[in-house]
Amino acid sequence: MLAIGEFSRLTHLSIRTLRRYHEAGLLVPATVDPATGYRSYGADQIPTAQVIHRLRDLDVPLADVRRILEAPDPAARGALVAEHLRRLEAELERTRGAVASLRRLLAPDPAPVHVEVRAVPATTVAAVEGDVGVDDVLAWYAGAMAELDAVVEDGDGAPGGLYDNALFEEGRGHVLVHRPTARPPRRGRVHPVTLPAVELAVATHTGPHDDIDVTYGEVGAWVVANALAVAGPVRETYLVGPRDTADPAAWRTEIGWPVFGVGER
Protein backbone atom coordinates (compact mmCIF):
# COMPACT_ATOMS: atom_id res chain seq x y z
CA MET A 1 0.00 0.00 0.00
CA LEU A 2 1.24 3.42 -0.95
CA ALA A 3 0.64 6.67 0.86
CA ILE A 4 -0.55 9.52 -1.32
CA GLY A 5 2.90 11.13 -1.37
CA GLU A 6 4.60 8.00 -2.67
CA PHE A 7 1.86 7.44 -5.21
CA SER A 8 2.28 11.05 -6.30
CA ARG A 9 5.99 10.49 -6.89
CA LEU A 10 5.31 7.31 -8.84
CA THR A 11 2.73 8.83 -11.14
CA HIS A 12 3.96 12.43 -11.34
CA LEU A 13 0.49 13.57 -10.39
CA SER A 14 0.43 16.18 -7.62
CA ILE A 15 -1.06 15.22 -4.26
CA ARG A 16 -3.65 17.88 -4.78
CA THR A 17 -4.62 16.46 -8.12
CA LEU A 18 -4.86 12.94 -6.71
CA ARG A 19 -7.24 14.16 -4.01
CA ARG A 20 -9.31 15.89 -6.66
CA TYR A 21 -9.45 12.70 -8.72
CA HIS A 22 -10.59 10.83 -5.62
CA GLU A 23 -13.30 13.40 -4.99
CA ALA A 24 -14.37 13.19 -8.63
CA GLY A 25 -14.55 9.40 -8.42
CA LEU A 26 -11.86 9.03 -11.07
CA LEU A 27 -9.21 7.28 -9.04
CA VAL A 28 -10.51 6.08 -5.69
CA PRO A 29 -7.76 4.97 -3.28
CA ALA A 30 -7.71 1.24 -2.54
CA THR A 31 -8.40 1.98 1.11
CA VAL A 32 -9.11 5.05 3.20
CA ASP A 33 -8.44 4.88 6.92
CA PRO A 34 -11.81 5.71 8.49
CA ALA A 35 -10.18 7.22 11.58
CA THR A 36 -7.57 9.47 9.98
CA GLY A 37 -8.84 9.86 6.44
CA TYR A 38 -5.42 8.81 5.13
CA ARG A 39 -5.60 7.54 1.56
CA SER A 40 -3.74 4.38 0.49
CA TYR A 41 -3.21 3.37 -3.11
CA GLY A 42 -2.29 -0.01 -4.53
CA ALA A 43 0.61 -0.40 -6.94
CA ASP A 44 -1.91 -1.81 -9.43
CA GLN A 45 -3.52 1.62 -9.61
CA ILE A 46 -0.45 3.12 -11.22
CA PRO A 47 -1.41 2.20 -14.80
CA THR A 48 -4.86 3.70 -14.29
CA ALA A 49 -3.27 6.89 -13.01
CA GLN A 50 -1.09 6.98 -16.11
CA VAL A 51 -4.02 6.57 -18.45
CA ILE A 52 -5.75 9.45 -16.68
CA HIS A 53 -2.57 11.50 -16.97
CA ARG A 54 -2.43 10.94 -20.72
CA LEU A 55 -6.07 11.77 -21.21
CA ARG A 56 -5.74 14.96 -19.19
CA ASP A 57 -2.71 15.87 -21.30
CA LEU A 58 -5.14 15.75 -24.18
CA ASP A 59 -7.56 18.00 -22.28
CA VAL A 60 -10.18 15.31 -22.02
CA PRO A 61 -12.62 16.57 -19.37
CA LEU A 62 -12.65 14.65 -16.10
CA ALA A 63 -16.22 13.52 -16.69
CA ASP A 64 -15.23 11.94 -19.98
CA VAL A 65 -12.15 10.36 -18.44
CA ARG A 66 -14.44 8.72 -15.92
CA ARG A 67 -16.67 7.47 -18.68
CA ILE A 68 -13.65 5.95 -20.44
CA LEU A 69 -12.40 4.28 -17.28
CA GLU A 70 -15.82 2.90 -16.51
CA ALA A 71 -16.16 1.35 -19.97
CA PRO A 72 -16.91 -2.34 -19.52
CA ASP A 73 -14.37 -3.74 -21.98
CA PRO A 74 -11.25 -2.61 -23.87
CA ALA A 75 -13.20 -2.31 -27.10
CA ALA A 76 -15.67 0.17 -25.65
CA ARG A 77 -12.80 2.03 -24.07
CA GLY A 78 -11.01 2.19 -27.39
CA ALA A 79 -14.12 3.53 -29.08
CA LEU A 80 -14.49 6.32 -26.53
CA VAL A 81 -10.83 7.22 -26.84
CA ALA A 82 -11.05 7.22 -30.63
CA GLU A 83 -14.02 9.53 -30.33
CA HIS A 84 -11.93 11.99 -28.39
CA LEU A 85 -9.08 11.74 -30.84
CA ARG A 86 -11.52 12.69 -33.58
CA ARG A 87 -12.61 15.68 -31.52
CA LEU A 88 -8.96 16.61 -31.17
CA GLU A 89 -8.51 16.30 -34.90
CA ALA A 90 -11.41 18.68 -35.49
CA GLU A 91 -9.99 21.09 -32.96
CA LEU A 92 -6.71 20.97 -34.79
CA GLU A 93 -8.43 21.77 -38.07
CA ARG A 94 -10.14 24.73 -36.44
CA THR A 95 -6.83 25.97 -35.09
CA ARG A 96 -5.25 25.69 -38.51
CA GLY A 97 -8.07 27.79 -39.92
CA ALA A 98 -7.69 30.41 -37.20
CA VAL A 99 -3.97 30.66 -37.80
CA ALA A 100 -4.43 31.08 -41.54
CA SER A 101 -7.13 33.65 -41.01
CA LEU A 102 -5.01 35.58 -38.55
CA ARG A 103 -2.20 35.64 -41.07
CA ARG A 104 -4.52 37.02 -43.76
CA LEU A 105 -5.96 39.56 -41.35
CA LEU A 106 -2.51 40.84 -40.50
CA ALA A 107 -1.35 40.75 -44.11
CA PRO A 108 -1.02 44.14 -45.79
CA ASP A 109 -3.65 45.78 -48.00
CA PRO A 110 -6.77 43.68 -47.81
CA ALA A 111 -8.96 44.12 -50.88
CA PRO A 112 -11.59 46.79 -50.28
CA VAL A 113 -15.13 45.53 -49.93
CA HIS A 114 -17.77 46.92 -52.25
CA VAL A 115 -21.20 47.31 -50.68
CA GLU A 116 -24.37 48.20 -52.55
CA VAL A 117 -28.09 48.15 -51.94
CA ARG A 118 -30.20 45.91 -54.11
CA ALA A 119 -33.97 45.37 -54.11
CA VAL A 120 -34.74 41.66 -54.03
CA PRO A 121 -38.26 40.51 -54.93
CA ALA A 122 -40.09 37.84 -53.00
CA THR A 123 -38.88 34.40 -54.07
CA THR A 124 -40.23 30.94 -53.53
CA VAL A 125 -37.54 28.40 -52.79
CA ALA A 126 -37.12 24.83 -51.61
CA ALA A 127 -35.92 25.09 -48.03
CA VAL A 128 -34.92 23.18 -44.93
CA GLU A 129 -35.12 25.02 -41.65
CA GLY A 130 -34.55 24.47 -37.98
CA ASP A 131 -33.31 25.83 -34.70
CA VAL A 132 -29.61 25.20 -34.39
CA GLY A 133 -26.86 25.89 -31.88
CA VAL A 134 -23.92 27.86 -33.19
CA ASP A 135 -21.55 24.92 -32.63
CA ASP A 136 -23.73 22.58 -34.65
CA VAL A 137 -24.48 24.89 -37.50
CA LEU A 138 -21.82 23.49 -39.82
CA ALA A 139 -22.91 19.90 -39.34
CA TRP A 140 -26.56 20.88 -39.61
CA TYR A 141 -25.87 22.85 -42.77
CA ALA A 142 -24.10 19.93 -44.40
CA GLY A 143 -27.00 17.59 -43.66
CA ALA A 144 -29.67 20.05 -44.74
CA MET A 145 -27.89 20.92 -47.96
CA ALA A 146 -27.36 17.27 -48.80
CA GLU A 147 -31.06 16.61 -48.34
CA LEU A 148 -31.90 19.64 -50.44
CA ASP A 149 -29.63 18.50 -53.24
CA ALA A 150 -31.12 15.03 -53.16
CA VAL A 151 -34.66 16.33 -53.49
CA VAL A 152 -34.31 19.35 -55.77
CA GLU A 153 -33.39 18.29 -59.29
CA ASP A 154 -34.04 21.46 -61.22
CA GLY A 155 -32.43 24.10 -59.04
CA ASP A 156 -31.92 27.37 -60.92
CA GLY A 157 -29.47 29.47 -58.99
CA ALA A 158 -26.98 29.40 -56.17
CA PRO A 159 -28.04 27.98 -52.81
CA GLY A 160 -28.24 30.22 -49.81
CA GLY A 161 -29.01 30.49 -46.14
CA LEU A 162 -30.80 32.78 -43.72
CA TYR A 163 -29.30 33.13 -40.27
CA ASP A 164 -31.15 34.59 -37.37
CA ASN A 165 -29.21 37.06 -35.26
CA ALA A 166 -29.99 35.04 -32.16
CA LEU A 167 -27.63 32.40 -33.51
CA PHE A 168 -24.69 34.72 -32.94
CA GLU A 169 -26.00 36.59 -29.94
CA GLU A 170 -27.43 33.75 -27.90
CA GLY A 171 -25.58 30.85 -29.47
CA ARG A 172 -28.76 29.36 -30.86
CA GLY A 173 -31.19 30.52 -33.51
CA HIS A 174 -33.31 29.82 -36.53
CA VAL A 175 -31.50 28.79 -39.68
CA LEU A 176 -32.91 28.21 -43.15
CA VAL A 177 -31.01 26.86 -46.12
CA HIS A 178 -32.54 26.91 -49.55
CA ARG A 179 -32.18 26.39 -53.26
CA PRO A 180 -34.18 28.43 -55.72
CA THR A 181 -36.30 26.31 -58.05
CA ALA A 182 -39.36 26.77 -60.19
CA ARG A 183 -41.39 24.03 -58.51
CA PRO A 184 -40.22 23.55 -54.90
CA PRO A 185 -41.02 20.00 -53.78
CA ARG A 186 -42.23 18.92 -50.36
CA ARG A 187 -40.38 15.83 -49.17
CA GLY A 188 -38.80 15.00 -45.82
CA ARG A 189 -37.58 18.21 -44.26
CA VAL A 190 -37.68 19.98 -47.62
CA HIS A 191 -40.65 22.28 -48.20
CA PRO A 192 -41.47 25.41 -50.17
CA VAL A 193 -40.88 28.76 -48.47
CA THR A 194 -41.52 32.22 -49.84
CA LEU A 195 -38.77 34.59 -48.81
CA PRO A 196 -40.19 38.10 -48.46
CA ALA A 197 -39.04 40.92 -50.70
CA VAL A 198 -36.33 43.02 -49.08
CA GLU A 199 -33.79 45.71 -49.71
CA LEU A 200 -30.43 44.05 -49.23
CA ALA A 201 -27.12 45.72 -48.49
CA VAL A 202 -24.90 43.21 -50.27
CA ALA A 203 -21.19 42.56 -50.49
CA THR A 204 -19.33 39.60 -51.87
CA HIS A 205 -16.82 37.78 -49.75
CA THR A 206 -14.02 35.94 -51.53
CA GLY A 207 -12.11 33.17 -49.80
CA PRO A 208 -12.64 30.76 -46.94
CA HIS A 209 -15.35 31.34 -44.39
CA ASP A 210 -12.80 31.74 -41.61
CA ASP A 211 -12.54 35.35 -42.70
CA ILE A 212 -16.17 36.02 -43.34
CA ASP A 213 -16.63 38.20 -40.29
CA VAL A 214 -14.31 40.74 -41.88
CA THR A 215 -16.77 41.24 -44.71
CA TYR A 216 -19.61 41.23 -42.20
CA GLY A 217 -17.85 44.03 -40.39
CA GLU A 218 -17.44 46.02 -43.61
CA VAL A 219 -21.10 45.66 -44.48
CA GLY A 220 -22.11 46.59 -40.97
CA ALA A 221 -19.91 49.67 -40.92
CA TRP A 222 -21.33 50.70 -44.28
CA VAL A 223 -24.89 50.23 -43.07
CA VAL A 224 -24.22 52.31 -39.98
CA ALA A 225 -22.50 55.02 -42.01
CA ASN A 226 -25.49 55.21 -44.34
CA ALA A 227 -28.03 55.50 -41.53
CA LEU A 228 -29.89 52.33 -42.32
CA ALA A 229 -31.59 49.96 -39.96
CA VAL A 230 -31.48 46.19 -40.13
CA ALA A 231 -34.64 44.16 -40.48
CA GLY A 232 -34.60 40.38 -40.37
CA PRO A 233 -32.06 37.63 -40.64
CA VAL A 234 -28.85 37.91 -42.63
CA ARG A 235 -28.92 36.23 -46.01
CA GLU A 236 -25.94 34.43 -47.45
CA THR A 237 -25.77 33.18 -51.03
CA TYR A 238 -23.13 30.65 -51.93
CA LEU A 239 -22.14 31.78 -55.42
CA VAL A 240 -19.12 29.50 -55.39
CA GLY A 241 -18.85 27.12 -52.50
CA PRO A 242 -17.51 23.75 -51.40
CA ARG A 243 -19.90 22.06 -53.86
CA ASP A 244 -18.24 23.86 -56.73
CA THR A 245 -14.57 23.77 -55.87
CA ALA A 246 -12.36 22.25 -53.23
CA ASP A 247 -10.20 25.36 -53.09
CA PRO A 248 -11.54 27.65 -50.34
CA ALA A 249 -9.62 30.61 -51.79
CA ALA A 250 -11.93 30.50 -54.81
CA TRP A 251 -15.15 30.53 -52.81
CA ARG A 252 -17.46 33.48 -53.33
CA THR A 253 -20.18 34.21 -50.83
CA GLU A 254 -22.68 37.01 -51.12
CA ILE A 255 -23.65 38.54 -47.82
CA GLY A 256 -26.93 40.42 -47.68
CA TRP A 257 -28.26 42.48 -44.80
CA PRO A 258 -31.94 43.31 -45.03
CA VAL A 259 -32.16 47.07 -44.48
CA PHE A 260 -34.64 49.91 -44.68
CA GLY A 261 -34.32 53.67 -44.58
CA VAL A 262 -32.06 53.79 -47.60
CA GLY A 263 -30.37 57.01 -48.62
CA GLU A 264 -31.17 59.13 -45.57
CA ARG A 265 -27.77 60.70 -45.69
Next chain:
Amino acid sequence: MLAIGEFSRLTHLSIRTLRRYHEAGLLVPATVDPATGYRSYGADQIPTAQVIHRLRDLDVPLADVRRILEAPDPAARGALVAEHLRRLEAELERTRGAVASLRRLLAPDPAPVHVEVRAVPATTVAAVEGDVGVDDVLAWYAGAMAELDAVVEDGDGAPGGLYDNALFEEGRGHVLVHRPTARPPRRGRVHPVTLPAVELAVATHTGPHDDIDVTYGEVGAWVVANALAVAGPVRETYLVGPRDTADPAAWRTEIGWPVFGVGER
Protein backbone atom coordinates in the same frame (compact mmCIF):
# COMPACT_ATOMS: atom_id res chain seq x y z
CA MET B 1 -20.96 55.49 -33.16
CA LEU B 2 -22.21 52.03 -32.38
CA ALA B 3 -23.99 50.83 -29.27
CA ILE B 4 -22.57 47.70 -27.73
CA GLY B 5 -25.38 45.56 -29.16
CA GLU B 6 -24.71 46.66 -32.72
CA PHE B 7 -20.99 46.27 -32.26
CA SER B 8 -21.63 42.79 -30.89
CA ARG B 9 -23.58 41.84 -34.01
CA LEU B 10 -20.87 43.20 -36.27
CA THR B 11 -18.03 41.36 -34.59
CA HIS B 12 -19.82 38.23 -33.39
CA LEU B 13 -18.45 38.89 -29.94
CA SER B 14 -21.04 38.65 -27.18
CA ILE B 15 -21.99 41.81 -25.30
CA ARG B 16 -20.68 40.19 -22.17
CA THR B 17 -17.35 39.47 -23.78
CA LEU B 18 -17.08 43.04 -25.07
CA ARG B 19 -17.63 44.38 -21.57
CA ARG B 20 -14.98 42.02 -20.28
CA TYR B 21 -12.53 43.22 -22.95
CA HIS B 22 -13.27 46.80 -21.94
CA GLU B 23 -12.65 45.95 -18.30
CA ALA B 24 -9.41 44.20 -19.25
CA GLY B 25 -8.30 47.21 -21.28
CA LEU B 26 -8.22 45.15 -24.47
CA LEU B 27 -10.84 47.00 -26.44
CA VAL B 28 -11.84 50.25 -24.81
CA PRO B 29 -14.99 51.84 -26.31
CA ALA B 30 -14.37 55.06 -28.23
CA THR B 31 -16.60 56.90 -25.75
CA VAL B 32 -18.44 56.05 -22.56
CA ASP B 33 -21.37 58.25 -21.53
CA PRO B 34 -20.36 59.48 -18.06
CA ALA B 35 -23.99 59.77 -16.95
CA THR B 36 -25.36 56.40 -18.08
CA GLY B 37 -22.21 54.33 -18.51
CA TYR B 38 -23.37 53.43 -22.03
CA ARG B 39 -20.46 52.28 -24.19
CA SER B 40 -20.06 53.51 -27.80
CA TYR B 41 -17.72 51.95 -30.31
CA GLY B 42 -16.37 53.35 -33.57
CA ALA B 43 -16.60 51.41 -36.82
CA ASP B 44 -12.80 51.62 -36.98
CA GLN B 45 -12.63 49.38 -33.92
CA ILE B 46 -14.10 46.44 -35.84
CA PRO B 47 -10.78 45.22 -37.26
CA THR B 48 -9.22 45.33 -33.81
CA ALA B 49 -12.11 43.30 -32.44
CA GLN B 50 -11.56 40.77 -35.20
CA VAL B 51 -7.88 40.41 -34.46
CA ILE B 52 -8.74 39.80 -30.82
CA HIS B 53 -11.32 37.25 -31.91
CA ARG B 54 -8.74 35.36 -33.95
CA LEU B 55 -6.19 35.41 -31.17
CA ARG B 56 -8.72 34.17 -28.65
CA ASP B 57 -9.66 31.39 -31.08
CA LEU B 58 -6.04 30.36 -30.70
CA ASP B 59 -6.36 30.50 -26.91
CA VAL B 60 -3.94 33.36 -26.60
CA PRO B 61 -4.44 34.68 -23.04
CA LEU B 62 -6.03 38.12 -22.77
CA ALA B 63 -2.87 39.55 -21.22
CA ASP B 64 -0.85 38.47 -24.27
CA VAL B 65 -3.51 39.77 -26.63
CA ARG B 66 -3.17 43.13 -24.97
CA ARG B 67 0.58 43.00 -25.34
CA ILE B 68 0.18 42.26 -29.05
CA LEU B 69 -2.30 45.09 -29.56
CA GLU B 70 -0.09 47.52 -27.69
CA ALA B 71 2.93 46.69 -29.84
CA PRO B 72 4.25 49.93 -31.31
CA ASP B 73 4.60 48.83 -34.94
CA PRO B 74 3.40 46.00 -37.21
CA ALA B 75 6.80 44.35 -37.13
CA ALA B 76 6.78 44.02 -33.35
CA ARG B 77 3.20 42.81 -33.53
CA GLY B 78 4.16 40.21 -36.09
CA ALA B 79 7.01 39.02 -33.92
CA LEU B 80 4.73 38.55 -30.93
CA VAL B 81 2.17 36.72 -33.01
CA ALA B 82 4.86 34.52 -34.50
CA GLU B 83 6.02 33.75 -30.99
CA HIS B 84 2.55 32.51 -30.14
CA LEU B 85 2.33 30.46 -33.28
CA ARG B 86 5.55 28.77 -32.25
CA ARG B 87 4.05 28.06 -28.85
CA LEU B 88 1.05 26.57 -30.61
CA GLU B 89 3.34 24.44 -32.73
CA ALA B 90 5.06 23.11 -29.61
CA GLU B 91 1.70 22.42 -28.04
CA LEU B 92 0.71 20.49 -31.11
CA GLU B 93 3.87 18.42 -30.88
CA ARG B 94 3.14 17.69 -27.25
CA THR B 95 -0.38 16.61 -28.14
CA ARG B 96 0.91 14.32 -30.85
CA GLY B 97 3.23 12.73 -28.31
CA ALA B 98 0.44 12.28 -25.80
CA VAL B 99 -1.79 10.64 -28.39
CA ALA B 100 0.94 8.24 -29.45
CA SER B 101 1.74 7.45 -25.86
CA LEU B 102 -1.89 6.83 -25.03
CA ARG B 103 -2.11 4.45 -27.95
CA ARG B 104 0.92 2.53 -26.72
CA LEU B 105 -0.42 2.49 -23.18
CA LEU B 106 -3.70 1.01 -24.32
CA ALA B 107 -2.02 -1.45 -26.69
CA PRO B 108 -2.05 -5.07 -25.56
CA ASP B 109 0.82 -6.84 -23.74
CA PRO B 110 3.43 -4.24 -22.94
CA ALA B 111 6.90 -5.69 -22.56
CA PRO B 112 7.61 -6.53 -18.93
CA VAL B 113 10.13 -4.29 -17.21
CA HIS B 114 13.14 -5.88 -15.62
CA VAL B 115 14.31 -4.21 -12.42
CA GLU B 116 17.53 -5.02 -10.57
CA VAL B 117 19.67 -3.52 -7.85
CA ARG B 118 23.17 -2.47 -8.73
CA ALA B 119 25.90 -0.94 -6.57
CA VAL B 120 27.34 2.14 -8.28
CA PRO B 121 30.65 3.55 -7.04
CA ALA B 122 31.28 7.25 -6.60
CA THR B 123 32.09 8.83 -9.97
CA THR B 124 33.56 12.14 -10.95
CA VAL B 125 31.88 13.67 -13.97
CA ALA B 126 31.71 16.91 -15.92
CA ALA B 127 28.37 18.46 -15.01
CA VAL B 128 26.06 21.41 -15.49
CA GLU B 129 23.47 22.01 -12.80
CA GLY B 130 20.73 24.43 -11.94
CA ASP B 131 17.27 24.97 -10.49
CA VAL B 132 14.70 24.50 -13.20
CA GLY B 133 10.93 24.65 -13.53
CA VAL B 134 9.31 21.50 -14.83
CA ASP B 135 8.06 23.29 -17.95
CA ASP B 136 11.53 24.53 -18.82
CA VAL B 137 13.39 21.33 -18.15
CA LEU B 138 13.53 20.19 -21.77
CA ALA B 139 14.89 23.49 -23.05
CA TRP B 140 17.30 23.72 -20.13
CA TYR B 141 18.48 20.19 -20.75
CA ALA B 142 19.14 20.87 -24.43
CA GLY B 143 21.22 23.95 -23.60
CA ALA B 144 23.15 22.28 -20.81
CA MET B 145 23.91 19.19 -22.85
CA ALA B 146 25.08 21.29 -25.79
CA GLU B 147 27.46 23.19 -23.53
CA LEU B 148 28.68 19.94 -22.03
CA ASP B 149 29.35 18.46 -25.45
CA ALA B 150 31.21 21.56 -26.54
CA VAL B 151 33.52 21.45 -23.54
CA VAL B 152 34.05 17.74 -22.93
CA GLU B 153 36.11 16.19 -25.70
CA ASP B 154 37.07 12.89 -24.19
CA GLY B 155 33.78 11.68 -22.71
CA ASP B 156 33.88 7.97 -21.89
CA GLY B 157 30.33 6.77 -21.39
CA ALA B 158 26.72 7.73 -21.86
CA PRO B 159 25.54 11.09 -20.55
CA GLY B 160 23.01 11.23 -17.75
CA GLY B 161 20.96 13.43 -15.49
CA LEU B 162 19.94 13.68 -11.85
CA TYR B 163 16.46 14.99 -11.14
CA ASP B 164 15.37 16.17 -7.75
CA ASN B 165 11.98 14.95 -6.61
CA ALA B 166 10.90 18.52 -5.98
CA LEU B 167 10.89 19.02 -9.74
CA PHE B 168 7.91 16.72 -10.04
CA GLU B 169 6.28 17.48 -6.73
CA GLU B 170 6.59 21.23 -6.61
CA GLY B 171 7.13 21.95 -10.31
CA ARG B 172 10.65 23.18 -9.69
CA GLY B 173 13.82 21.50 -8.51
CA HIS B 174 17.49 20.89 -8.86
CA VAL B 175 18.69 19.26 -12.06
CA LEU B 176 22.18 18.07 -12.98
CA VAL B 177 23.27 16.75 -16.35
CA HIS B 178 26.64 15.17 -16.79
CA ARG B 179 29.08 13.27 -18.96
CA PRO B 180 31.60 10.90 -17.47
CA THR B 181 35.19 11.77 -18.36
CA ALA B 182 38.64 11.09 -16.95
CA ARG B 183 39.56 14.77 -16.56
CA PRO B 184 36.42 16.89 -16.06
CA PRO B 185 37.12 20.45 -17.20
CA ARG B 186 35.88 23.64 -15.58
CA ARG B 187 34.61 26.09 -18.17
CA GLY B 188 31.45 28.22 -18.27
CA ARG B 189 28.72 26.34 -16.45
CA VAL B 190 30.62 23.07 -16.76
CA HIS B 191 32.46 21.91 -13.66
CA PRO B 192 33.55 18.64 -12.03
CA VAL B 193 31.13 16.95 -9.66
CA THR B 194 31.60 13.75 -7.72
CA LEU B 195 28.40 11.74 -7.66
CA PRO B 196 28.19 9.75 -4.44
CA ALA B 197 28.18 5.95 -4.43
CA VAL B 198 24.67 4.52 -4.25
CA GLU B 199 22.68 1.36 -4.57
CA LEU B 200 20.48 1.89 -7.62
CA ALA B 201 17.29 0.08 -8.49
CA VAL B 202 17.64 0.24 -12.25
CA ALA B 203 15.44 -0.53 -15.22
CA THR B 204 15.90 0.29 -18.86
CA HIS B 205 13.21 2.14 -20.73
CA THR B 206 13.02 1.62 -24.48
CA GLY B 207 11.25 4.14 -26.69
CA PRO B 208 10.29 7.81 -26.57
CA HIS B 209 10.25 9.69 -23.31
CA ASP B 210 6.51 10.27 -23.56
CA ASP B 211 6.12 6.83 -21.99
CA ILE B 212 8.86 7.07 -19.45
CA ASP B 213 6.53 7.37 -16.51
CA VAL B 214 5.35 3.84 -17.18
CA THR B 215 8.83 2.52 -16.47
CA TYR B 216 9.07 4.86 -13.51
CA GLY B 217 5.89 3.31 -12.20
CA GLU B 218 7.30 -0.20 -12.63
CA VAL B 219 10.48 0.66 -10.79
CA GLY B 220 8.51 2.34 -8.03
CA ALA B 221 6.21 -0.63 -7.61
CA TRP B 222 9.19 -2.95 -7.48
CA VAL B 223 10.91 -0.78 -4.89
CA VAL B 224 7.81 -0.75 -2.72
CA ALA B 225 7.28 -4.50 -3.11
CA ASN B 226 10.85 -5.11 -2.00
CA ALA B 227 10.56 -2.91 1.06
CA LEU B 228 13.20 -0.43 0.06
CA ALA B 229 13.36 3.27 0.72
CA VAL B 230 14.45 5.96 -1.70
CA ALA B 231 17.36 8.27 -0.96
CA GLY B 232 18.27 11.13 -3.25
CA PRO B 233 17.45 12.26 -6.75
CA VAL B 234 16.51 9.90 -9.54
CA ARG B 235 19.31 9.18 -12.00
CA GLU B 236 18.75 8.76 -15.70
CA THR B 237 21.38 7.55 -18.12
CA TYR B 238 20.87 8.12 -21.82
CA LEU B 239 22.28 4.91 -23.29
CA VAL B 240 20.81 5.73 -26.68
CA GLY B 241 19.27 9.15 -27.06
CA PRO B 242 18.47 11.91 -29.52
CA ARG B 243 22.21 12.47 -30.04
CA ASP B 244 22.58 8.90 -31.27
CA THR B 245 19.51 8.35 -33.42
CA ALA B 246 16.60 10.40 -34.65
CA ASP B 247 14.21 7.50 -34.14
CA PRO B 248 12.67 7.80 -30.66
CA ALA B 249 11.57 4.17 -30.75
CA ALA B 250 15.24 3.16 -30.60
CA TRP B 251 16.07 5.28 -27.57
CA ARG B 252 17.22 3.46 -24.47
CA THR B 253 17.19 5.21 -21.12
CA GLU B 254 18.35 3.69 -17.88
CA ILE B 255 16.35 4.77 -14.88
CA GLY B 256 17.98 4.45 -11.47
CA TRP B 257 16.39 4.99 -8.09
CA PRO B 258 18.85 5.34 -5.23
CA VAL B 259 17.61 2.92 -2.57
CA PHE B 260 18.68 1.47 0.76
CA GLY B 261 17.45 -1.36 2.93
CA VAL B 262 18.05 -3.93 0.21
CA GLY B 263 17.15 -7.55 0.77
CA GLU B 264 14.90 -7.09 3.77
CA ARG B 265 12.43 -9.47 2.31
Next chain:
DNA sequence: GTTGGACCCTCCCCCTGCGAGAGGGTGCAC
Protein backbone atom coordinates in the same frame (compact mmCIF):
# COMPACT_ATOMS: atom_id res chain seq x y z
C1' DG C 1 8.27 10.44 27.13
C1' DT C 2 8.37 14.14 24.59
C1' DT C 3 9.73 16.70 20.82
C1' DG C 4 10.61 17.67 16.01
C1' DG C 5 9.76 17.04 11.46
C1' DA C 6 7.64 14.84 7.70
C1' DC C 7 3.44 13.67 6.24
C1' DC C 8 -1.54 13.75 5.91
C1' DC C 9 -6.27 15.79 6.45
C1' DT C 10 -10.18 19.36 5.32
C1' DC C 11 -11.67 23.94 4.14
C1' DC C 12 -11.50 28.11 1.74
C1' DC C 13 -9.95 31.58 -1.55
C1' DC C 14 -7.54 32.60 -6.09
C1' DC C 15 -6.78 32.11 -11.28
C1' DT C 16 -8.96 32.45 -16.53
C1' DG C 17 -12.62 33.51 -19.72
C1' DC C 18 -16.40 33.47 -20.10
C1' DG C 19 -22.12 32.27 -19.38
C1' DA C 20 -26.35 33.14 -16.68
C1' DG C 21 -29.30 35.80 -14.17
C1' DA C 22 -30.87 39.47 -10.80
C1' DG C 23 -32.19 44.06 -10.22
C1' DG C 24 -32.41 48.47 -12.00
C1' DG C 25 -31.75 52.68 -15.29
C1' DT C 26 -32.48 54.75 -20.29
C1' DG C 27 -34.44 55.90 -24.84
C1' DC C 28 -38.03 55.97 -27.90
C1' DA C 29 -42.35 55.02 -30.19
C1' DC C 30 -47.13 54.66 -29.80
Next chain:
DNA sequence: GTGCACCCTCTCGCAGGGGGAGGGTCCAAC
Protein backbone atom coordinates in the same frame (compact mmCIF):
# COMPACT_ATOMS: atom_id res chain seq x y z
C1' DG D 1 -47.68 57.06 -19.75
C1' DT D 2 -46.76 52.64 -20.91
C1' DG D 3 -44.47 49.12 -23.04
C1' DC D 4 -40.34 47.37 -24.91
C1' DA D 5 -35.72 47.03 -26.34
C1' DC D 6 -31.61 48.17 -24.78
C1' DC D 7 -28.03 49.20 -21.44
C1' DC D 8 -25.78 49.20 -16.75
C1' DT D 9 -23.43 46.78 -12.52
C1' DC D 10 -23.17 42.86 -9.43
C1' DT D 11 -22.84 38.25 -8.01
C1' DC D 12 -22.54 33.34 -8.83
C1' DG D 13 -21.24 29.25 -11.58
C1' DC D 14 -17.99 26.13 -14.52
C1' DA D 15 -13.30 23.32 -14.95
C1' DG D 16 -9.01 22.00 -13.04
C1' DG D 17 -6.36 23.04 -10.60
C1' DG D 18 -2.64 26.27 -7.25
C1' DG D 19 -1.76 28.18 -2.69
C1' DG D 20 -2.22 28.51 2.04
C1' DA D 21 -4.40 28.12 6.81
C1' DG D 22 -5.13 25.32 10.63
C1' DG D 23 -4.86 21.05 12.58
C1' DG D 24 -4.19 15.76 13.20
C1' DT D 25 -0.72 11.57 12.80
C1' DC D 26 3.33 8.84 12.62
C1' DC D 27 7.96 7.72 13.69
C1' DA D 28 12.53 8.18 15.14
C1' DA D 29 15.84 10.54 17.99
C1' DC D 30 16.98 12.42 22.21
